[in-house]
Amino acid sequence: RPSKLPKPTTLKKTDLLSVTDAKNWFLRPNNLKKRWENLTAVGSLFTIGDTDFEVAEKFLASADLWLQSSPPLARLHYIAAQPLPTYAHVHRASLLDRERPELVYTELAKELLKNCPPCSAGIHNLFFYGGRIRLSLLLGNPPDLFSSLSLEEKAHLDGCLKPSVDTWFINNSDASNHTLFNALAMLSDTTTDFTATSAFKTTDSQMTKAGFIPTASHQVKDSQWVLRGCYIKNTDVKIPQKSANRSLFWHINEQRTKSPSDRHITILGAGIAGCTTASALAQRGYSVTVIDRHEQAGGEGSGNQQAVVYPKISHRNDPLPRINFSAMLHASHFYQPLWRAGIGSQCGVLVLAHTQNIECDQRALDQHLEQQTDWARLIEGEDLYQASGIKLATGCAIFFPKLGWLPPAEVCAHLLQHPNIQMQKAEITQLQRCEKRRAWRLLDAGGNSAATAETLVIANAYGCSQFSQTNFLPIQKVRGQITHLPATSSSQALRTVICGRGYLIPAHKDLHSCGATYNKGLEDLTLRERDHQQNITHLATSDIQLGALFADVDTAYLGGRAQFRCTTQDYLPIVGAVPDVEQMRIDFDDLRRDARSQITATGRYLPNLFVHCGLGSRGLCYAPLTxxxxxxxIANELPPLELELRLAMHPARFLIRNLKKRRL
Incomplete structure (x- = not known):
């Protein structure tokens, strides 16, 4: 879970900017209306960076102008930092302030208020108007968070492909913060411009030292000036010393100097990983072909009747719980349209404290989440009954009211219903690189070419182990069996998903889904009675009252489903560019001798080949974010997560670890 902010302070209303001021001070000086009207390319993206989100006035003004001026297929990415821990209280209060009607009349302001992320340090992403507007809220220390979006100094100096901000909105109070301006410079390019408020006609030297040069200024009120200017690349810009270990540059793809010319992407695999990727790319204007060996999407690991949207989070500040927390927030927003359409149910998820150690962890987590009760909270006694609808013996549990369950195959089919996506049936067994055509050839078992792709995403779970390009990945194929339990008069009262040693989902079509087993090394998908019995036993050992609901069930006549999960050694997904294994072994061989070797090389990666797998049993939760x-x-856009968390899921992480441990 991202580290917690201090308790919020209060801003005076006189300190708050109006939407009208935001338009006059920030949007008009940069001529944004005309620039947005002139956007022509399909999938055009315009990125605004804001050093102080305050109460969303600049964001609301920008979004309003964007919807009026930009082409229908263009997208706005608004990245805003909140340097003070005022977010949770000031943001909500100001959006509802009747004395500030310009902030409440818009549909967007209401949606923003409804979907406020928790007051938790990190990067939070919200999407509006079908993806036309993306808001990335950076809550915490702005210099650190802006720095975490960049590829570090090596990419900045060597000119490899990197995303950048088009326009900066800079707050007056940031004028002398040289660390912040160095971070902003890392996210800027020669086409970047800025608008800054200042108490003076000229700006602080820290801004100009970082490369932000004012070209015009005008006074807007007493002791308040608006400066306009452009960014000029400054090779003296430095980033924090954490990059001193040059081996950190393994994640930078120095060979990728431009985006693929072809706006077509091929995705191998139509499970939840492939379908969410297809949807994300289609929304960016790409034409996407999804290839799968089944006629319908979600034919294997994503084919259960019901599945839970549930992360495993804790009070610890390690990458795994932080990624899980971010994935939970992202998924809860992502699936809202489906839940509103009656697909699955946003009924909440209740995680039982079925052991004393788990109860201690849950109480520690509850203290850590004291400002985030809308998302997760500890409940006890009568509250347990009110949330679950049934009597439980467990003393306490963590309740996630904004999560629930979904039918994965139906979700996959829904995601593919986009005019830019088509599906093709083929069983691919081999990938070949054709340098003459600069494309990948996808071959079937007979050696015939089923498709060619300039850009290819491998998203077929454990199937990636059959390809020479990705068989280095230490994934595991693990069988899991779920049980379909006939609903009883007592179990029909269940209102929410319950998780313990296993899980139980509210009845759908008179059947509960219960599971799931973990059968490592078992290849047979035939349903086994002993696994049904194990699933029911796990319910009883999670809570004796849960077991009592199905005490009289005859396991010999139960239905269910068995399939394989794709899991990883560190329990984290695998997402990103596929490394050139042999070249990486050569370039980083010194790590075998000394894990702290100073290596100047950047990473080597196979051209336009990516992988998205290893989601384990939490595919529904991970997939929207990954x-x-x-x-x-792929689209060369600023990422939704900090660099540390991106590296924790990077495909090349296993190579670097194994070299340091002399396993290669």
Missing amino acids: AELLACE
Whole structure:
């Protein structure tokens, strides 16, 4: 879970900017209306960076102008930092302030208020108007968070492909913050311009030292000036010393100097990983072909009747719980349209404290989440009954009211219903690189070419182990069996998903889904009675009252489903560019001798080949965020997560670890 902010302070109303001021001070000086009207390319993206979100006035003004001026297929990415821990209280209060009607009349302001992320340090992403507007809220220390979006100094100096901000909105109070301006410079290019408020006609030297040069200024009120200017690249810009270890540059793809000319992407695999990736790319204007060996999407690991949107989070500040927390927030927003359409149910998820150690962890987590009760909270006693609808013996549990369950295959089919996406049936067993055509050939078992692709995403779970390009990935194929339990008069009262040693989902079509087993090394998908019995036993050992609901069930006549999960050693997904294994072993061989070796090389990666797999049993929770991360990388857009978390899921992480441990 991202580290918690201090308790919020209060801003005076006189300190708050109006939407009218935002338009006059920030939008008009940069001639944004005309620039947006002139956007022509399909999937055009315009990125605004804002050093102080305050109460969303600049964002609301920008979004309003964007919807009026930009082409229908263009997208706005608004990245805003909140340097003070005022977000949770000031943001909500100001949007509802009757004395500030310009902030409440818009549909967007209401949606923003409804979907406020929790007051938790990190990067939070919200999408509006079908993806036309993306808001990335950076809550915490702005210099650190802006720095975490960049590829570090090596990419800045060497000119490899990197995303950048088009226009900066800079707050007066940031004028002397040299660390912030260095971070902003890392996200800027020669086409970047800025508007800044200042107490003086001229700007602070820290801004100009970083490369932000004012070209015009005008006074807007007493002791308040608006400066306009452009960014000029400054090779003296430095980033934090954490990059001193040059081996950190393994994640930078130095060979990728431009985006693929072809706006067509091929995705191998029509499970939840492939379908969320296809949807994210299609929204960016790409034409996408999804290839799968089944006629319908979600034919294997994503084919259960019901599946839970549930992360495993804790109070610890490690990458795994932080990624899980971000994935939970992202997924809860992503699936809202489906839940509103009656697909699955946003009924909440209740995680039982079925052991004393788990109860201690949950109480520690509850203290850590004290400002985020809308998302997760500890409940006890009568509240447990009110949330679940049934009597439970467990003393306490963590309740996630904004999560629920979904039918994965139906979700996959829904995601592919986009005019830019088509599906093709083929069983691919081999990938070949054709340098003459600069494309990948996808071959079937007979050696015949089923398709060619300039850009290819491998998203076929454990199927990636059959390809020479990705068989280095330490994934595991693990069988899991779920059980369909006939609903009883007592179990029909269940209102929410319950998780413990296993899980139980509210009845759908008179059947509960219960599971799931973990059968490592078992290849047979035939349903086994012993696995049904194990699933029911796990319910009983999670809570004796849960077990009592199905005590009289005859396991010999139960239905269910068995399939394989694709899991990883570190329990994290695999998402990103596929490394050139042999070249990486050569370039980083010194790590075998000394894990702290100073290596100047950047990473080597196979051209336009990406992988998205290893989601384990939490595919529904991970996939929306990891798909967005991958789509941003392919489209050269600023990412939805901090660099540390991106590296924790990077495909090349296993190579670097194994070299340091002398396993290669």
